[in-house]
Amino acid sequence: MQPYxxxxxxxxxxxxxxxxxxxxxxxxxxxxxxxxEALLLAAERTPxxxxxxxxLPKLSGVEACxxxxxxxxxxxxxxxxxxARGDETDRITGLDYGADDYLVKPFSIPELFARTxxxxxxxxxxxxxxxxxxGDIEIDVKAFRVKCGDTQVHLGPTEFxxxxxxxxxxxxxxxxxxxxxAVWGRDVYVEARTxxxxxxxxxxxxxxxxxxxxxxxxxxxxxxFEIAA
Amino acid sequence: MQPYxxxxxxxxxxxxxxxxxxxxxxxxxxxxxxxxEALLLAAERTPxxxxxxxxLPKLSGVEACxxxxxxxxxxxxxxxxxxARGDETDRITGLDYGADDYLVKPFSIPELFARTxxxxxxxxxxxxxxxxxxGDIEIDVKAFRVKCGDTQVHLGPTEFxxxxxxxxxxxxxxxxxxxxxAVWGRDVYVEARTxxxxxxxxxxxxxxxxxxxxxxxxxxxxxxFEIAA
DNA sequence: TAGAAGTGTCACATAACTGTAATACACTTG
DNA sequence: CAAGTGTATTACAGTTATGTGACACTTCTA
Numbered sequence: 001m002q003p004y005x006x007x008x009x010x011x012x013x014x015x016x017x018x019x020x021x022x023x024x025x026x027x028x029x030x031x032x033x034x035x036x037e038a039l040l041l042a043a044e045r046t047p048x049x050x051x052x053x054x055x056l057p058k059l060s061g062v063e064a065c066x067x068x069x070x071x072x073x074x075x076x077x078x079x080x081x082x083x084a085r086g087d088e089t090d091r092i093t094g095l096d097y098g099a100d101d102y103l104v105k106p107f108s109i110p111e112l113f114a115r116t117x118x119x120x121x122x123x124x125x126x127x128x129x130x131x132x133x134x135g136d137i138e139i140d141v142k143a144f145r146v147k148c149g150d151t152q153v154h155l156g157p158t159e160f161x162x163x164x165x166x167x168x169x170x171x172x173x174x175x176x177x178x179x180x181x182a183v184w185g186r187d188v189y190v191e192a193r194t195x196x197x198x199x200x201x202x203x204x205x206x207x208x209x210x211x212x213x214x215x216x217x218x219x220x221x222x223x224x225f226e227i228a229a
Numbered sequence: 230m231q232p233y234x235x236x237x238x239x240x241x242x243x244x245x246x247x248x249x250x251x252x253x254x255x256x257x258x259x260x261x262x263x264x265x266e267a268l269l270l271a272a273e274r275t276p277x278x279x280x281x282x283x284x285l286p287k288l289s290g291v292e293a294c295x296x297x298x299x300x301x302x303x304x305x306x307x308x309x310x311x312x313a314r315g316d317e318t319d320r321i322t323g324l325d326y327g328a329d330d331y332l333v334k335p336f337s338i339p340e341l342f343a344r345t346x347x348x349x350x351x352x353x354x355x356x357x358x359x360x361x362x363x364g365d366i367e368i369d370v371k372a373f374r375v376k377c378g379d380t381q382v383h384l385g386p387t388e389f390x391x392x393x394x395x396x397x398x399x400x401x402x403x404x405x406x407x408x409x410x411a412v413w414g415r416d417v418y419v420e421a422r423t424x425x426x427x428x429x430x431x432x433x434x435x436x437x438x439x440x441x442x443x444x445x446x447x448x449x450x451x452x453x454f455e456i457a458a
Numbered sequence: 459t460a461g462a463a464g465t466g467t468c469a470c471a472t473a474a475c476t477g478t479a480a481t482a483c484a485c486t487t488g
Numbered sequence: 489c490a491a492g493t494g495t496a497t498t499a500c501a502g503t504t505a506t507g508t509g510a511c512a513c514t515t516c517t518a
Binding site: 197199220 | 493494496497498
């Protein structure tokens with residue numbers, strides 16, 4: 001749904017400033033105060049992008065960077081380094097150790113946004129799309145609308161998020177647990193069977209204007225979204 | 230209609246910064262990295278205004294300027310030169326070769342906006358028209374007037390700003406928090422539910438002369454303005 | 459300065475959505 | 489085909505979000 005940005009910054013004032021701005025811009029924000037915490041948080045939920053301070057307590061930004069690159073899940077996660085010094089040496093070191101971009105403090109928030117978007121566009125274009133289309137089904141995330149062909153379809157919030165998630169990963173099979181994580185949220189306790197019910201509701205809503213069901217049930221595995229070929 | 234601004238700037242950071250700000254301000258933005266690209270883009274779609282860096286690869290700003298002036302479509306298009314040097318010589322040369330204004334880097338974004346608006350007002354006043362129309366609803370921002378069809382509608386200040394905001398972003402869903410930010414102001418502490426009340430008041434005022442409600446409630450997300458399709 | 463207009467909150471009614479459990483159905487396998 | 493396992497569907501009760509009128513308070517306006 002929303003891009004998840006992990007902000008690793010030990011300076012409190014800057015951290016809250018960033019958190020405020022990114023939240024407002026529509027990102028999910030995770031905050032870590034040092035390198036170790038960053039690794040933990042990143043393991044818990046893989047970020048879509050990481051902003052990392054160069055100087056960090058416990059584990060420097062560069063080192064954290066290196067370790068993130070060693071992990072499968074974060075190997076290709078874009079990282080932007082925030083550095084106080086501006087000299088060429090740092091730049092090269094930072095980019096060498098796996099950062100994708102860097103910004104020298106003090107930087108402007110709009111510029112940070114611009115770079116963030118640029119990197120996200122490269123790594124996960126679908127996260128920035130406002131309109132996602134699969135076959136004749138189309139959702140507009142900003143407007144919260146769903147269309148099947150030319151007909152508007154009304155969905156409840158959960159069904160909307162569910163469809164959104166499916167359409168961003170067409171063809172892939174998700175277990176009920178994965179769907180709960182992605183659509184309901186990590187720390188929500190809900191029966192796995194509840195997913196079935198919402199899948200049913202989503203199907204029913206779509207069926208009104210579309211004959212073929214785009215959701216495939218994979219017995220004993222989960223569900224997948226696919227437009228019939 | 231949004232004004233189309235062509236930004237010609239080879240320095241990436243500045244280019245993204247400008248793109249970001251102009252887009253946010255409601256302009257259509259075209260980006261060119263050098264003089265040649267600028268000429269191509271300008272030929273493709275005639276800009277309403279051009280921001281051009283003085284120093285450019287391939288084709289200097291001054292030269293690009295001259296060539297633009299030779300073309301019929303861009304003969305009267307306002308051009309703002311962005312220059313790093315501030316000396317009188319450059320200024321005169323720049324203006325001689327057809328720039329309408331110039332700014333010395335570093336400049337402030339608001340000032341750039343001000344000059345842009347000034348030039349646009351001179352060349353294409355209609356683009357800055359303070360009348361916004363969506364379907365049969367029309368508001369005159371300067372005069373604080375709202376019309377539904379031919380009937381005047383009276384709105385309180387808050388409802389007016391609310392409608393203004395909605396009509397500038399038709400179709401898009403805004404959360405209560407976003408609306409508070411945009412309509413009430415950043416540092417005003419007001420209950421989120423107060424938005425509901427004002428939405429209600431706005432609806433009631435519009436309903437007097439219009440049967441269909443142009444404001445869509447999106448449960449658990451916020452409100453959106455849209456003229457029924 | 460009185461009256462009008464506008465503002466922000468609250469309380470309550472209502473509508474929309476959720477999660478669960480029960481039941482019916484489908485598929486697999488021996 | 490019968491048992492066993494997994495999924496679809498339905499009904500429902502609980503929960504949450506929204507619509508609205510009332511009201512006290514502030515800010516204009518004549």
